[in-house]
Amino acid sequence: MRPHPFGVRRAAALAALAVLATTACAPLAPPAAAPAAARVPMPTSVSLRVIAFNDFHGHLEAGSLSLTLPDPAQPGQVLRVPAGGAAALAGLVKVLREQAPGGAAHSVVVASGDQIGATPLVSALFRHESTIEVLNTLGVDVATVGNHEFDAGQAELARVLGGGCAPNGADAAQRSCALHPYTGARWATVVSNVETADGRTLFAPSWILPVGGVRVGFIGAVTRSTPGIVVASGVAGLRFGDEAEAINRAAAALEAQGVRAIVATVHEGGEIGGAQQPADWNDTRCPGFRGDIVDITRRLSPSVDLVLSAHTHQGYRCLVDGRPVLQALSYGRGVSVADLVIDARTGEVERAHGDSRNLPVFNERTPAAQREAIAAGQPGVWANALRAAQPLPAVAQQVAAYAAAAAPSAQRPVGRIGGPFDRKGRTDSAAGRLIADAQLAATRDPARGGAQLALMNPGGVRSDLACAGTPPCEVSYGEAFTMQPFGNSLVVMTLSGAELKALLEAQQGPGRDAPSVMSPSAGLQYRWVARAPAGQRVQALTLDGRPVQPGTDYRVVVNSFMAEGGDGLAGLRRGRDRLGGPQDLDALVAHLKTTPAPVATPRVEWVE
Known part of the structure; x- marks a missing residue:
């Protein structure tokens, strides 16, 4: 299966990978001639903080968004907490990167599909260019697509990711390049299970991130049910294959390149708890964990170390066959964070030493007392991030500009x-x-x-x-x-x-x-x-x-x-x-x- 060069990759990452490919077999020890006193011990492990969100659906403005969290003051009770908004999400991501073990260079931001589609007017009116630009500023590094990315068809998806202005009809409500020329997404797009009629993958199946002398692979997949829930003409000629099988093929290809640490970002999901008893999204007991992502994870190659899921708009932090499986609700109200510890010599993830957490995205509407009470109930490293996070001004300005531009259309009869x-x-x-x-x-x-x-x-x-x-x-x-x-x-x-x-x-x-x-x-x-x-x-x-x-x-x-x-x-x-x-x-x-x-x-x- 030959990968198709579709989607945008970060030039810096590719350049770094090209250099790394020529030195992959170089010894990690210092030169033999160096005096013993000058020798610098090589680290035994490398850290990577993976920060993920899913099903953003263009929710640039917080509006009345909220989430339900356990009340730390009253066991068994819950709090409805105002949360979300792109500026607040970007602010939390910034702090999580800065506080990552090893610093911001040892972090990566992953979006697990449905970044666009099924959106508020401030995204849909501008053909979702507003959302892509905001996520560029937020710093997304790699993403898979969801079923909603195909809502307007594969040709429009190619434009939205690759850049360029769409024609604006005289009577069309939607407007492309409304504020300035549109240049597309600046992240790598990975999807392993969508193929064209000639057997090529529509997107690159995987992406490799060099960090601290090791390489980490990211594989994407979208729910195979996509053809039944989008306009048929938009996916004509495409085959949406079995998610686990496609991920396993891509994982084998990464292993052949010497990549031993692998993360799967899958736009498919599950749920925990029940309708009358919703479960805590950080409860690792994961009562009643069920859904397609469970079966997919069980069938994945042992080389896949972490699964970031989506699609069901649920929150959970579960283990399936020893692998963490995470999802952080939807609409930018939460993030999933996983701190991976990687053996510097073998490149393997040391699963016993990692950590993970789902965190809420507090915004300017979150009461200070509520924010502090919830932060105080988190383990120290995560509490610090929640206390330090503030909305990112650059993103707030972008959102405000698009919201103002949308106002006249909103009033059209x-x-x-x-x-x-x-x-x-x-x-x-x-x-x-x-x-x-x-x-x-x-x-x-x-x-x-x-x-x-x-x-x-x-x-x-x-x-x-x-x-x-x-x-x-x-x-x-x-x-x-x-x-x-x-x-x-x-x-x-x-x-x-x-x-x-x-x-x-x-x-x-x-x-x-x-x-x-x-x-x-x-x-x-x-x-x-x-x-x-x-x-x-x-x-x-x-x-x-x-x-x-x-x-x-x-x-x-x-x-x-x-x-x-x-x-x-x-x-x-x-x-x-x-x-x-x-x-x-x-x-x-x-x-x-x-x-x-x-x-x-x-x-x-x-x-x-």
């Missing part, structure tokens, strides 16, 4: 509504039904998937659409974006009538006192009988006035988060004949433009 669409009610809301109708309209055409119905998860509806005064009311682009900010793509799939009914029944799973009801599109109706036994609550299920037949296939459209089983919708993972569609926001805006002032109407009949 995109359509009208005939009344308010809110999220109130039994989770099946008027706002959710508006989105479901928009998604059905975007994929009803047979060429776009032939959808017959749409379902929208309540957690994906992030705001109301207000309608003050006399309808119809104007809706701005910013309002539509705030309602649908994730940038999920649409996925059309086939479910049988029996599978559809089972999916709706699962809205109230075991142990839940009330259902979490998806919003259906126009035409899908049923009666929910709360007092009926589990599995019999969905009654009189019809589509376009006709009973849904258990043995008949139906084309269903949902967002990509739901399609992968998000929000506990495991039944959607069984969907067949999948076809990716447009972005959810684009579908909503198109619906508001083409539909004359839509009005909210109820579709689920409730029976207590």
